[in-house]
Amino acid sequence: MKPRRIACLVILRFSVEVCLRARPALAGRPLAIAQGDLRREIVGTSRDAAGVNIGMTPKQARAACLGLVVLARDCAAELGAMREVLDALETCGPDVEGAAPGMCYFDATQLPAGETQALGRALALVAALGFTCAAAIADDKFTAKCAALVAGGGVSIVPAGGSAAFLAPLPVGLLPLAPGDGDRFDLLGLRTLGQIAALPTGPLSLRFGERARGYAKLARGGDDEPLQPRHETVVHEDRFAFDEAVDNVEPVLFALRGCIANVAARLAGRAQTCDRVEIVLNADTLIPVILAEPTSSAENIFHLARIALESREMLESIAVITVRAAPCGQAPPQLSLFDGSASSRRAALAATLARLRAALDPQDIVMLTPTPARSRLPERMQQATPIASPQDLTQLKCSAGALAPENKPWAPALRLVDPPKPMTAPEQQAWCAGPFRLSESWWERPIERDYYQMTDPAGALLLVFQDARDGNWYLQGVFD
Amino acid sequence: MPALDALLGPRGVPKGQLTEIFGSSSSGKTTLALALLAACTREGGIGAYIDPALSLFAPVAAGAGIDLRRIIVVRPRDEAAARRAVDALVRGGACGVVALDCGDWPHVLQTHHCARLVAQAEKTGTVLLVISGGSNAALASFASLRLRAHGLAPLWQDGSDGGRRLQGCVATIDVAKARSTSPGRSVSFEAAIPDVAGTYVTSELALGTLHL
Numbered sequence: 001m002k003p004r005r006i007a008c009l010v011i012l013r014f015s016v017e018v019c020l021r022a023r024p025a026l027a028g029r030p031l032a033i034a035q036g037d038l039r040r041e042i043v044g045t046s047r048d049a050a051g052v053n054i055g056m057t058p059k060q061a062r063a064a065c066l067g068l069v070v071l072a073r074d075c076a077a078e079l080g081a082m083r084e085v086l087d088a089l090e091t092c093g094p095d096v097e098g099a100a101p102g103m104c105y106f107d108a109t110q111l112p113a114g115e116t117q118a119l120g121r122a123l124a125l126v127a128a129l130g131f132t133c134a135a136a137i138a139d140d141k142f143t144a145k146c147a148a149l150v151a152g153g154g155v156s157i158v159p160a161g162g163s164a165a166f167l168a169p170l171p172v173g174l175l176p177l178a179p180g181d182g183d184r185f186d187l188l189g190l191r192t193l194g195q196i197a198a199l200p201t202g203p204l205s206l207r208f209g210e211r212a213r214g215y216a217k218l219a220r221g222g223d224d225e226p227l228q229p230r231h232e233t234v235v236h237e238d239r240f241a242f243d244e245a246v247d248n249v250e251p252v253l254f255a256l257r258g259c260i261a262n263v264a265a266r267l268a269g270r271a272q273t274c275d276r277v278e279i280v281l282n283a284d285t286l287i288p289v290i291l292a293e294p295t296s297s298a299e300n301i302f303h304l305a306r307i308a309l310e311s312r313e314m315l316e317s318i319a320v321i322t323v324r325a326a327p328c329g330q331a332p333p334q335l336s337l338f339d340g341s342a343s344s345r346r347a348a349l350a351a352t353l354a355r356l357r358a359a360l361d362p363q364d365i366v367m368l369t370p371t372p373a374r375s376r377l378p379e380r381m382q383q384a385t386p387i388a389s390p391q392d393l394t395q396l397k398c399s400a401g402a403l404a405p406e407n408k409p410w411a412p413a414l415r416l417v418d419p420p421k422p423m424t425a426p427e428q429q430a431w432c433a434g435p436f437r438l439s440e441s442w443w444e445r446p447i448e449r450d451y452y453q454m455t456d457p458a459g460a461l462l463l464v465f466q467d468a469r470d471g472n473w474y475l476q477g478v479f480d
Numbered sequence: 481m482p483a484l485d486a487l488l489g490p491r492g493v494p495k496g497q498l499t500e501i502f503g504s505s506s507s508g509k510t511t512l513a514l515a516l517l518a519a520c521t522r523e524g525g526i527g528a529y530i531d532p533a534l535s536l537f538a539p540v541a542a543g544a545g546i547d548l549r550r551i552i553v554v555r556p557r558d559e560a561a562a563r564r565a566v567d568a569l570v571r572g573g574a575c576g577v578v579a580l581d582c583g584d585w586p587h588v589l590q591t592h593h594c595a596r597l598v599a600q601a602e603k604t605g606t607v608l609l610v611i612s613g614g615s616n617a618a619l620a621s622f623a624s625l626r627l628r629a630h631g632l633a634p635l636w637q638d639g640s641d642g643g644r645r646l647q648g649c650v651a652t653i654d655v656a657k658a659r660s661t662s663p664g665r666s667v668s669f670e671a672a673i674p675d676v677a678g679t680y681v682t683s684e685l686a687l688g689t690l691h692l
Binding site: 368480 | 504505506507508509510511514526533534535536537538539540541542543544548549550551552553554555556557561564565567568569571572573574575631632634636643644645646649651671672673
C-alpha cells in the first residue's frame with residue numbers, strides 16, 4: 001500500500017484578493033481588510049500597504065500608511081470564491097477539502113501525471129480564477145501546509161518519508177499554538193520544530209500538558225488527521241406518479257412509504273441525516289414533517305409523515321407525490337448502540353407532538369414560562385409559547401437553581417382565573433386577610449388593586465381583589 | 481411529599497394506569513397533581529398538562545418544583561379536543577405523566593374513553609392522572625388509585641398591627657381506592673402560604689433564584 005500524499009494550496013492575501021475581484025479599480029492602491037461591521041480590526045493587507053500589520057485598528061493602519069483604503073471583509077464573497085476554487089480543484093483530485101478561507105487540500109495519492117505536474121495544473125486553475133497561490137505536497141496535512149506557506153508563491157514537494165527533516169528548521173510559530181505557548185517556547189529556547197521534535201514527550205507534557213503531545217506529533221511530521229472531503233449539498237428527492245389521480249389515503253401512503261424508503265436509503269448511503277422532510281402533493285400542496293432529531297431511518301420518517309397526512313381533513317385528488325429531504329449533517333456512527341433509549345424517547349416525543357398538532361390547533365400546544373420581570377399582575381406573569389418543534393423540549397437542559405429544591409416547603413397551588421372574573425362584593429366576614437396593594441403601570445394606564453385572601457361560604461380559599469379604579473370585585477384565583 | 485409516599489406504599493402512583501385525584505373546589509387536588517408532575521420532570525421525564533380552563537399558573541408550578549421546559553401544556557377548546565389531546569399524549573408514550581384537568585367538564589371521559597385510554601396507558605407505561613370533582617362514575621370505575629382531597633383548612637394569624645394574615649393551611653388527602661394499600665388511610669399536610677397576596681413566592685422571584 002502506497003503512503004498517502006496530500007496537496008495543500010494556500011491563496012495568499014485571500015481576503016484582499018476577493019475584494020479586488022469585486023472592485024478591480026482599487027488594484028495597485030494600498031488596501032486593508034477590516035473584520036466585522038464596525039471594522040475594528042485589520043485582518044488582511046495588500047502588498048502595497050506598507051507598515052500595516054494584522055490586528056491594528058483602522059485608525060492605526062491609516063496613520064501608518066497614507067492613502068490606505070480600508071474595506072469591510074465580505075464573508076459571503078469569500079465563501080463563493082472558495083466554492084469556485086474547490087470546484088476547480090475537483091479536476092485535480094477526487095477528495096477536496098476547504099480547510100479555511102484561502103486554504104484547501106486535495107488527495108494527491110497516486111496521481112497519474114506526477115506530483116509536479118499536478119501542482120502546476122492546480123496553480124493554473126486557481127490563477128485562471130484570478131488568485132495567486134502557493135502549493136505543496138507532503139505526507140500529511142500539517143507538513144503540506146507548512147511547505148506551502150514557506151514556498152512563497154511557488155511549488156514545494158516534500159519527498160515521502162521526509163516530513164520530519166523538512167519541518168526541523170521551520171519556526172515554532174507554524175504550530176497551532178494555544179495562547180501564551182509561543183512565548184513559553186521562546187523562554188525555553190525552543191525556536192524550531194526540530195528542537196521540539198527532538199525532546200522526549202514526558203518533560204514537554206509536564207510543562208504544556210496534553211497539548212505537548214499534539215505539538216510533538218506535528219513537529220515530527222506525524223499529523224494523522226484525515227482529509228475531510230466536502231460533500232456538495234444535494235436535496236434528495238423521490239417522486240411517484242399515479243396512473244390515475246387518487247383521493248384515498250391508502251394508495252397515497254403506499255406510494256409515500258416507497259418514496260421515503262428511497263430518500264432514506266440515499267441519505268444513509270452518503271452517511272447523512274435530515275431533520276425535516278417535505279411532502280409535496282400535486283406540486284402545489286406542501287406538507288412539512290419535522291423530525292425530533294436528525295435521522296435517516298425510513299421507519300421514523302414514515303411514521304411522522306403518515307400522521308401528518310392522515311391529519312388532513314380533506315384529501316384532494318392526487319396525481320403525483322414528491323418527497324424531499326435536505327441533509328443536515330453526518331450520521332453519528334452506530335449511535336443507537338449507545339443511546340438507543342434516548343433516541344427512541346425523542347422519536348416518541350416527535351410522534352406525540354405530531355399527533356397533537358394534527359388533532360388540535362398548534363397554538364393550543366404551548367410551553368409556559370414565568371415572566372415576573374414583565375409584570376406583577378398574576379395574569380401577566382406568564383407567557384405561553386407554542387411548541388414549534390420537538391427540539392424545543394429535547395434540547396433543554398436543567399440548569400442548577402432553575403428548579404425549586406426537592407425539600408422545599410409544600411405550598412398550595414393557585415388555579416388562576418384569567419381574565420379575572422367579576423364577582424359580587426364579599427360580605428364583611430371574620431376570616432379575611434388583606435388588603436395587599438398592587439400598583440402598576442402608573443406611567444400609562446395605572447392599575448391599583450387591593451388583594452385579599454378569603455374563604456367563600458362554601459369554604460373555598462380564594463384570592464380576590466378590588467379594583468381601585470372602578471371599585472368592583474374580581475376573582476383572581478382559587479387555592480386548590 | 482414523604483407522608484404521601486408512606487401512604488401509598490412502595491408502589492406509589494402506579495405506572496400505566498389511571499389515577500384519579502378528586503375533591504371539591506379548593507381541596508388541594510391541583511397541588512397534589514403538580515407535585516407528581518414535579519417528580520416526573522425532576523427525574524428527567526417529560527410531562528403533559530391538559531388545561532382547558534387555562535388555570536395552570538407558571539410561577540406557582542415552577543415554585544412547586546416543575547421544570548416547565550419539560551411540560552407540554554395543552555389548552556383544548558372543547559371536550560372533543562380534550563379527548564383527542566389525552567389520546568395523543570397517552571398513545572405517544574413520550575410523557576411519563578399526563579394530567580387531565582377536567583375542570584368544567586366533569587364528564588369529558590365516558591366509559592369507552594376510559595377503557596381505550598387505560599389500554600393505551602398500559603402499553604406505554606404512562607401515568608394517566610385525572611383531576612376531577614369526583615362525580616364521574618366511569619373514572620371511579622377505571623381508576624386503580626383514587627385520592628380524595630378533603631379541602632384546605634386555612635390557618636389565620638392575627639398580626640401585631642391589628643391586621644390578619646393567612647399563615648398557612650392544612651390539606652387532608654385520603655385513599656378512596658387502591659390496589660397496593662388499604663383504602664381509608666389518610667394523610668394531612670401543613671403548608672405555608674407564599675408571600676404577598678398569596679399568588680407566588682415573591683421573595684424567590686425578586687431575588688432571581690428562578691432562572692427560567
